Amino acid sequence: MIVLFFIVVFILLFALQTSLISYFSVGGVTLDLALILSVYCGVLLRGDRGIWVGFSIGLFQDCLSGGLLGVNTLSKSIIGFTFSRLKDKLMVEGFVPISVILFVASFFDGLVYYLALTTLLKAQIPFSFLFNTLPMYAMVNALVGPIMFFFLNWSAKRILRKFPLLEGTSQ
Amino acid sequence: MWRKRLSDRKHIILLVSLVLASFALMTFDIRRSQTPTFFETTLMWVVSPVQNLITHSIDALGNALDNYVLVTEVSNENEKLRKEIDKLIHQNNELTEQLRQKGRISDLMEYQQKRRLKSIVATVIGRDSTQWARVVFIDKGTQDGIRENLAVVTHAGVVGHVIQAGVNTSKVMLIADGRSAMDTLFGDDRIAGIVVGTGMEFCEMKYVPITADVNVGDQILSSGLGGIYPKGLVVGTVISITKATQGLFQEITIAPSADFGRLEEVLVLLS
Numbered sequence: 001m002i003v004l005f006f007i008v009v010f011i012l013l014f015a016l017q018t019s020l021i022s023y024f025s026v027g028g029v030t031l032d033l034a035l036i037l038s039v040y041c042g043v044l045l046r047g048d049r050g051i052w053v054g055f056s057i058g059l060f061q062d063c064l065s066g067g068l069l070g071v072n073t074l075s076k077s078i079i080g081f082t083f084s085r086l087k088d089k090l091m092v093e094g095f096v097p098i099s100v101i102l103f104v105a106s107f108f109d110g111l112v113y114y115l116a117l118t119t120l121l122k123a124q125i126p127f128s129f130l131f132n133t134l135p136m137y138a139m140v141n142a143l144v145g146p147i148m149f150f151f152l153n154w155s156a157k158r159i160l161r162k163f164p165l166l167e168g169t170s171q
Numbered sequence: 172m173w174r175k176r177l178s179d180r181k182h183i184i185l186l187v188s189l190v191l192a193s194f195a196l197m198t199f200d201i202r203r204s205q206t207p208t209f210f211e212t213t214l215m216w217v218v219s220p221v222q223n224l225i226t227h228s229i230d231a232l233g234n235a236l237d238n239y240v241l242v243t244e245v246s247n248e249n250e251k252l253r254k255e256i257d258k259l260i261h262q263n264n265e266l267t268e269q270l271r272q273k274g275r276i277s278d279l280m281e282y283q284q285k286r287r288l289k290s291i292v293a294t295v296i297g298r299d300s301t302q303w304a305r306v307v308f309i310d311k312g313t314q315d316g317i318r319e320n321l322a323v324v325t326h327a328g329v330v331g332h333v334i335q336a337g338v339n340t341s342k343v344m345l346i347a348d349g350r351s352a353m354d355t356l357f358g359d360d361r362i363a364g365i366v367v368g369t370g371m372e373f374c375e376m377k378y379v380p381i382t383a384d385v386n387v388g389d390q391i392l393s394s395g396l397g398g399i400y401p402k403g404l405v406v407g408t409v410i411s412i413t414k415a416t417q418g419l420f421q422e423i424t425i426a427p428s429a430d431f432g433r434l435e436e437v438l439v440l441l442s
Contacts, residue, residue, distance in 0.1 A: 066305075120197060
């Protein structure tokens with residue numbers, strides 16, 4: 001049941017990411033729903049589930065991207081792992097802490113992609129990417145991400161109320 | 172104590188396994204042919220109808236919103252007429268969209284006939300799921316004759332090339348992608364250079380000698396070398412030139428002719 005639920009969420013999320021979200025571009029970057037969901041699951045799912053969700057989101061994202069297969073799997077797995085392990089030590093309530101977490105996660109995600117492409121594929125990505133595009137991307141996720149966090153929390157509460165069978169998946 | 176150690180070790184093993192699995196995927200991706208894996212094909216097949224639905228809904232909503240502004244003025248004058256106008260506008264929206272689409276397609280067909288290219292019109296149904304790769308999804312695949320390394324253009328110029336062809340959908344890497352490189356030449360001087368993507372809006376032209384007379388506004392064409400793009404396709408226009416005091420080559424920035432932000436229909440060159 002829970003697997004089916006996540007598959008439906010993933011399909012909707014990626015359909016939105018690859019169509020609607022691209023219309024809302026700020027300075028050439030758009031919101032990364034997959035990253036925000038990875039962080040959300042890493043922080044809020046019980047036990048190691050966040051790691052596996054991060055891994056699955058990364059794999060899905062790689063399959064629906066023209067980039068190098070495995071890059072997002074790597075970054076999202078590490079993000080899921082890190083926040084899954086650190087969730088008890090972090091404060092994840094309120095706009096500012098969530099923004100900071102998302103900023104760091106976004107920066108890490110972009111850095112992994114940059115390093116993978118420039119080292120493994122010898123792609124011609126200018127160095128200025130690290131100082132212009134990447135902070136902008138991290139900033140967009142950090143500003144809009146908390147709203148998605150609150151929306152996901154609200155949805156999760158409603159879904160758990162309607163489908164108590166899913167109870168036990170979140171903290 | 173030993174339980175905590177065991178748990179810590181378990182987590183480290185898990186992390187190492189995930190990292191190794193990711194690197195294995197990257198190695199596999201670099202070494203494999205460009206045919207999509209079963210998992211990729213399945214996922215594209217599952218997601219593409221939802222993408223299609225969302226893309227078409229956005230188009231319809233955009234047109235409806237544009238026209239609704241016109242309707243409100245009329246509605247203030249007469250409520251009864253407004254209902255009638257709403258109905259007519261709805262029909263008008265559909266017709267206008269059809270006309271616009273036909274206009275775009277006829278531009279492409281005209282271009283196709285002018286260049287006598289064997290090609291197929293495809294609709295852009297989605298964009299890359301990550302920020303970094305400049306890739307779009309089109310609604311044509313192997314069953315329509317699409318295969319890897321086919322050039323994709325619009326009437327304005329070169330868009331990119333097919334990097335993966337699924338059964339019903341394909342992935343097209345835009346020339347702005349950081350991994351893209353194509354052999355080109357200047358329209359007037361015929362000086363050769365390589366246009367590479369930067370992962371951002373503009374492209375760069377490399378290996379143009381410092382002595383070459385290049386001006387802002389010069390047009391860049393495909394050279395026909397490389398086996399993907401036919402000769403003479405418009406690639407872009409020079410928007411800035413930097414000549415370093417030391418160095419053999421100029422730094423040239425190119426604005427691609429095709430508007431990647433507004434890609435709706437494209438032409439895939441089959442031959």
